[in-house]
């Protein structure tokens with residue numbers, strides 16, 4: 266059972282306890298001064314009320330109402346209880362001062378849950394039910410009624426309902442302000458999370474996110490045998506671009522290359538800025554041969570492109586290697602970095618590939 270559902274049931278449990286106490290009070294009042302001829306009607310009304318209450322509780326408890334705007338069905342519970350109080354008011358009219366407290370006991374229930382309009386609707390329903398019962402009673406006992414006293418009582422009742430309505434409105438406004446603040450807080454949290462994993466200049470994922478993803482990929486590879494390769498992509502002679510054209514153009518080159526890399530990999534892959542002019546691509550589910558072809562295509566795409574407002578030609582060197590089950594992330598990163606260094610040494614603008622087997626063969 267979800268927490269929200271548990272909270273709703275706890276609230277309804279408390280409200281039902283209050284309703285039970287009032288039911289006992291009404292029964293005691295009826296015993297004291299009610300007309301025994303009405304006993305069957307009273308007990309039928311009590312039975313109908315509690316059957317309805319149990320059905321509403323069942324509906325809420327079953328979770329069927331969780332998609333509704335108000336999953337607690339507050340307005341239904343309130344209208345049902347107010348209808349019950351109105352019938353009791355009719356049957357125990359001698360004790361109407363006490364019975365009317367039943368109406369007022371129902372109202373706080375909606376203050377924290379209903380919208381302002383919903384609350385006003387329930388308040389109007391209460392006033393209408395009360396007025397109807399009083400008109401019927403007056404019609405039946407016209408001679409014995411003191412109109413001025415009844416009018417005073419009615420006015421006090423309406424004023425109390427009005428006060429509740431204003432309270433309901435204030436609480437509804439507070440709740441809306443609170444919700445708004447929550448929404449803003451959630452947006453801010455999402456933004457902070459984005460910033461924590463994004464490279465500020467290029468908008469690519471940063472090294473922190475890369476390392477986190479690398480751990481997930483390793484777990485997948487170790488558990489499910491899903492292969493992946495890791496490539497270091499580094500701009501050739503980037504220092505010259507900075508020196509000859511300035512840092513601003515250097516930045517533009519980085520941003521545009523990042524964009525090209527992002528668009529060159531599939532959704533399941535990851536492009537990240539590792540630092541400076543060095544990028545890392547994590548390619549999931551690929552063999553080394555397929556990855557090498559894909560990375561060569563990226564290398565050629567970079568060669569064929571002009572970068573920044575100065576339309577500068579660019580080349581990249583790439584070191585790429587495959588993950589082997591059980592090895593540490595650092596081992597993989599160091600191997601790819603070493604391959605990148607070899608690609609640079611071999612003349613740049615090339616992809617250098619090596620498998621773990623080749624590494625082992627070399628070192629033995």
Ligand SMILES: Nc1nc2c(ncn2[C@@H]2O[C@H](COP(=O)(O)OP(=O)(O)OP(=O)(O)O)[C@@H](O)[C@H]2O)c(=O)[nH]1
Nearest residue numbers: 499500501502503504505507512515516541542609
């Ligand atoms: N514009 C700009 N330059 C950066 C940034 N980060 C690092 N750099 C520059 O990148 C250059 C890297 O130079 P090197 O490490 O010598 O590498 P290189 O010139 O690309 O030479 P090779 O890698 O050997 O081909 C340095 O000049 C750094 O200042 C950045 O965010 N923006």
